[in-house]
Amino acid sequence: MIICLIRHGQTNWNSQRKIQGRTDNLLNDAGRAEAEKVAEYLKKNDPRWDQVFSSPLKRALETGRIIAGRLGLPDPIVHPGLTERQFGVFEGTVINENTFPSIMQEQVPGLESKADLQARVLKTLSEIAKSHPADKILITTHSHFIKGLLSTLIPDFNFGTLLKNTAINYFEIQDQTITLLSWNIVPE
Secondary structure, X not given: OEEEEEEOOOEHHHHOOEOOOOOOOOEOHHHHHHHHHHHHHHHHHOOOOOEEEEOOOHHHHHHHHHHXXXXXXXXXXXXXXXXXXXXXXXXXXEOOOOHHHHHHOOOOOOEOOHHHHHHHHHHHHHHHHHHOOOOEEEEEEOHHHHHHHHHHHOOOOOOOOOOOOXXXXXXXXXXXXXXXXXXXXXXX
């Protein structure tokens, strides 16, 4: 099975460099345009998909709906396991040289640990793979959800790596083994 994880389009908090976590923000106009652009990219370059799944958060769900609509697919199936990492007391604060190291060192009250995030990511993708074993699945989700998977597959992966809004990331799941095919593709 092939899965493609797509980070949601831009929100106002993204443009302000604020940590969103599970705060349920909407896409802004730039984010909607990004979702349209990635949908057109997929329609031109990789149009055959069986289903779209999405995080329940509005920014990912709207991204998924735009893509599904352009590809002629039904509305996304919402899966709560696809939600963004919990950033605890840092949600709503600006990411900077003070907040970033605290997140990386897991010194933030209420922060979902890297190990817990990775376990949730693998459990969620396993559930989707078991229910759709032969399908090709698009998933609209969040930066740290995708980084949670990348960090399990790339031993020296750095969580500070920027995943741009609507970046495309391809993986193959075969016999419960996940293989990275390509990542951080941004349609131009």
